[in-house]
Amino acid sequence: MDLLKLNYKEITSKIVLFLKEEFKKRKKTKAILGISGGLDSSVVAFLCKKAKLDLFALILPYRKQNIDDSLKIARFLNLPKNRIIIYDIGPVVDSQVKDFSKWIKIDKIDKGNIMARQRMIVQYAFARRLNGLVIGTEDLSEYYLGYFTLHGDQACDISPISGLFKTQVKELARYLKMPNWLLEKKPSPGLWEGQTAENELGFSYEEADPILYLHCLKKYSKERIIKKGFNQKLVNKVLERVRATDYKRESPPKILFYK
Numbered sequence: 001m002d003l004l005k006l007n008y009k010e011i012t013s014k015i016v017l018f019l020k021e022e023f024k025k026r027k028k029t030k031a032i033l034g035i036s037g038g039l040d041s042s043v044v045a046f047l048c049k050k051a052k053l054d055l056f057a058l059i060l061p062y063r064k065q066n067i068d069d070s071l072k073i074a075r076f077l078n079l080p081k082n083r084i085i086i087y088d089i090g091p092v093v094d095s096q097v098k099d100f101s102k103w104i105k106i107d108k109i110d111k112g113n114i115m116a117r118q119r120m121i122v123q124y125a126f127a128r129r130l131n132g133l134v135i136g137t138e139d140l141s142e143y144y145l146g147y148f149t150l151h152g153d154q155a156c157d158i159s160p161i162s163g164l165f166k167t168q169v170k171e172l173a174r175y176l177k178m179p180n181w182l183l184e185k186k187p188s189p190g191l192w193e194g195q196t197a198e199n200e201l202g203f204s205y206e207e208a209d210p211i212l213y214l215h216c217l218k219k220y221s222k223e224r225i226i227k228k229g230f231n232q233k234l235v236n237k238v239l240e241r242v243r244a245t246d247y248k249r250e251s252p253p254k255i256l257f258y259k
Contacts, residue, residue: 003210004168008175011168012050015160019051022158023133030054030132032123034153036190037069040137042182043173044160048135049077056083058126060119063090066190069182076179085126089118112191116152124155133157141166141205144212145238146245147197153189154248165212166205202237211238 023029031053035041048055057079059070067086074084093115097106106114123134136156138148140163148154161169166187173183187197187205198204211230214220215238222239226232 003213004165006164006168006171008172011164011172012047012175015047016051019048019053019158019160023051023053026133028131028133030056030127030130031135032056032058032127032130032132033135034058034060034119034123034137035070035073036137037066037071037073038190039166039173039182039185039187040139040161040169042073042178043169043176044135044137045073045077046173046176046178047160054083054132055079056085056126056130056132058119058123059084059086060089060122061086062088062093062115062191064088065193069185072179073182087122089115089122093118108192112189113149113152115191116149116189120152120155127157135160136162138162139164139166139169141209141212143249144216145201145208145241146248147189147201148248150248165209167209201241203234207234208238211235212242215239216242 019031023031031048033041033045033048033055035045035057045055045057055077057070057074057077059067059074061067061070071084093111096114096118097111100106100110120134126132127134134155134157136154136159138154138156138159139161142148143162161172164172170183188195189197201208211225211234214225214228215222220228222235225235
């Protein structure tokens with residue numbers, strides 16, 4: 001993991017300055033952030049507070065599931081009660097799934113995508129009415145692995161940690177002295193019971209991040225990465241995931257009639 005070592009004091013200062021400058025440039029003060037109780041959103045919330053933004057924490061559970069960790073983070077940040085909004089997306093999601101099922105078969109992945117997009121509908125509604133900006137929580141590992149829902153958890157106005165791999169976000173959280181339970185928590189989108197990133201991807205972020213760094217940023221070939229001592233099966237699995245999700249990182253094709 002020496003490949004991914006950073007100066008987290010410097011990283012913190014740069015992100016805080018980035019947030020302050022972006023909000024000033026857009027003449028906004030209110031930050032709208034969906035807090036899941038996971039690592040990424042918790043770190044982003046901490047950085048928003050450090051940037052002295054007026055943070056609105058939106059806790060958006062499905063049927064009131066998994067809100068305890070979100071509330072613990074809100075308390076850790078000493079957010080006032082009027083800056084913590086809990087809205088259960090369950091009734092809306094279930095109604096949509098029921099209606100869609102009249103025409104198409106909806107599986108748990110479809111439902112998970114609906115949940116992710118419904119959460120962004122709520123965040124953007126609040127952002128417009130409060131004249132704020134929606135803050136993204138996507139990291140670089142999720143981006144290169146395509147581990148996100150298009151127009152769902154990937155949607156945002158500002159993306160403060162998108163330049164950091166997941167393992168780097170974890171080290172940043174450690175530097176910021178965030179709670180140990182958060183550092184030890186298994187990464188998960190939280191779209192269904194028992195879901196974890198490692199089980200779905202077939203590898204951990206600790207395994208994938210150095211490979212992603214070498215291939216996606218340093219432009220090493222698969223063969224060169226393997227020669228550096230990485231397990232061939234693991235490299236193949238990680239890079240196949242990158243290749244299979246290329247479409248998620250591309251702009252929609254357009255036909256242009258004017259130059």
